Amino acid sequence: MKVLVPVKRVVDFNVKIRVKPDNSGVDLANVKMAINPFDEISVEAAVRLKEAGQATEVVAVSIGPAKAEETLRSALAMGADRAILIETDDTVEPLAVAKILKCVADTEKPGLIIVGKQAIDDDSNQTGQMLAALLGWAQATFASKIELGDQKAAVTREVDGGLQTIEVKLPAVVTTDLRLNEPRYASLPNIMKAKKKPIEKRIAADLGVATAPRLKVLKTEEPATRKAGIKVTSVGELIEKLRSEAGVL
Amino acid sequence: MAILLLAEHDNRTLSDQTARALTAAREIGSEIHVLVAGKDANAAAGEAAKLAGVSKVLLADSDALANNLAEPLAALIVSIAGGYDTIIAAATASAKNVMPRVAALLDVAQVSEIIAVVSPDTFKRPIYAGNAIQTVQTTDAKKVITVRAAAFQPSDAGGSVAIEAVQAAADPGLSSFVKDAISSSDRPELTSAKIVISGGRALGSSEKFKEVILPVAEKLGAAVGASRAAVDAGYAPNDWQVGQTGKVVAPQLYIACGISGAIQHLAGMKDSKFIVAINKDADAPIFQVADYGLVADLFDVLPEFEKAL
Structure with a gap:
């Protein structure tokens, strides 16, 4: 079974982003970029399925600028077999991403698509669910455990009250949550090997998918900041403040 | 046109987060129908019917809706979506699961986790883990929105409206429920605790x-x-x-x-x-x-x- 893993190039999670002074967006000039952490978990999950003999091929796909090739190389260094880059310099919203991924899935015919539950830039948490909808497939979101069976998968999901286990028919879309696995660091030999793995490049506009944004971004602002309060020196003082000043006890 | 608010509930009780999402819905429009989809969820529907600002409660009852599986729930919402220009829910695990599926089936964008309603088509939402706040305007005829419940006060009880039964859509049969491992405790719920x-x-x-x-x-x-x-x-x-x-x-x-x-x-x-x-x-x-x-x-x-x- 082939596993398709969509990966997104995003600002590295360690970078403290800055809003542009004219409120036109977030300043991304010369900022360190990396693979979206949730997508890294997806790649790890797919590679583990291959190592366990349950998947035959892991194909990474990214939609974005030419530089997203670096992101695909990260996935290849972790163990993906080959990659597809759908190039575009436009902002592509989750719905358009899902439509492009559907095109890729129609050609590649994977048995499973594993995708991060959200990207840490726009925090939308939509792509996997939308892709499942467009394909007419089952979805298992926020996965903390994936067990493959015959033409089906049991997926344990992180939900509000704890955990829920569901069974989905394959092919299906699974979105990954934090506790699914701890992604490996790519070894140097694997990083070198990844440079020789094939990346097929296509232009998004050639796929015949309408990618025009549906949302107009009017403004991007700094969040309201909270002022630091005071330091108290003892438990007694803390309780006194909470009772008399804050009135919350 | 009217607003459809998807209720968060466990069939017995309605989550406080729905009352908060209702407050956001009331800033968007005035005709609000609450959809309670589940199995034997009359009690939850009864609570929804008492919330101030709700015009009508729709109760869909079927085995397929008992465990919030995305496919049958999305099919239900899409089957009644024609009468609404806004479909909204608190951004709970269940709504985060189903709402993007609904949006894609309707071919519209979703606005995730709004923290403020600027106007009926313009909203504020956090990006980059809350390090920036974006104001976005939807251009789609139908809006699909999830609400960061903590950013809105809950609407009070105060009304009493009719509960109307709606037919569950056919279950696509793509997934099935196996089990829940839900932690139980006497402590208050994290998202609504004081x-x-x-x-x-x-x-x-x-x-x-x-x-x-x-x-x-x-x-x-x-x-x-x-x-x-x-x-x-x-x-x-x-x-x-x-x-x-x-x-x-x-x-x-x-x-x-x-x-x-x-x-x-x-x-x-x-x-x-x-x-x-x-x-x-x-x-x-x-x-x-x-x-x-x-x-x-x-x-x-x-x-x-x-x-x-």
Whole structure:
């Protein structure tokens, strides 16, 4: 079974982003970029399925600028077999991403698509669910455990009250949550090997998918900041403040 | 045109988050229908019918809807979507699961986790883990929206409207429910508690977490939260995680114990009314958002705190 893993190039999670002074967006000039952490978990999950003999091929796909090739190389260094880059310099919203991924899935015919539950830039948490909808497939979101069976998968999901286990028919879309696995660091030999793995490049506009944004971004602002309060020196003082000043006890 | 609000419930009771999402819906329009989809969910529907500002409650009852599976629930919402120009829900795990599926089936964008309604088609939402706030305007004829419940006050009870049955759509039969491992406790729910006490990696083990944090929670009637580090380390279950990718809370009082204050965590609690931070490290970023900071070892301080309450 082939596993398709969509990966997104995003600002590295360690970078403290800055809003542009004219409120036109977030300043991304010369900022360190990396693979979206949730997508890294997806790649790890797919590679583990291959190592366990349950998947035959892991194909990474990214939609974005030419530089997203670096992101695909990260996935290849972790163990993906080959990659597809759908190039575009436009902002592509989750719905358009899902439509492009559907095109890729129609050609590649994977048995499973594993995708991060959200990207840490726009925090939308939509792509996997939308892709499942467009394909007419089952979805298992926020996965903390994936067990493959015959033409089906049991997926344990992180939900509000704890955990829920569901069974989905394959092919299906699974979105990954934090506790699914701890992604490996790519070894140097694997990083070198990844440079020789094939990346097929296509232009998004050639796929015949309408990618025009549906949302107009009017403004991007700094969040309201909270002022630091005071330091108290003892438990007694803390309780006194909470009772008399804050009135919350 | 009318607004469809998807209710969050466990068939017996309606979540407080629905009353909060209702407040956001009321800022968008006035004709609001609440959809309660489940199995034997009459009690939850009854609660929804009492909320002020609700025009009508729709109750869909079927086995396929018992466990919030995305495919049958999305099929139901899409089957009645024709009568609505806005479909909205609190951004719970269940709604985050189903709403994008609905949006894609309707070929519209979703606006995720709004924190403010600027006008009926324009909303504010956090991006980059809350480090920037974007104002977005939808251009689609239908809007699909999830609401960060902590950013809105709950609507009060006060009405009494009719409950109308709606037919569940055919189950696509793509998935089935196996089991729930839902933690049960007498403590209040994390997202609606007035007081939340959270522990971080400094707790060191799940035993210590229970031993030190829980007695204070009991005494205060507080819900218990945890940092991502504590959850990743296995000191606390996943559903306790407070942060951008966990639960977003805004209680009257938030007590952070042994939590350094990573951006990710702050995004989940910085709208709390009062924040108390207890940490050994005087330079921990959590002190920059705390109203009251106590630089001390939580293992010394929390038992003393509990006794003094």
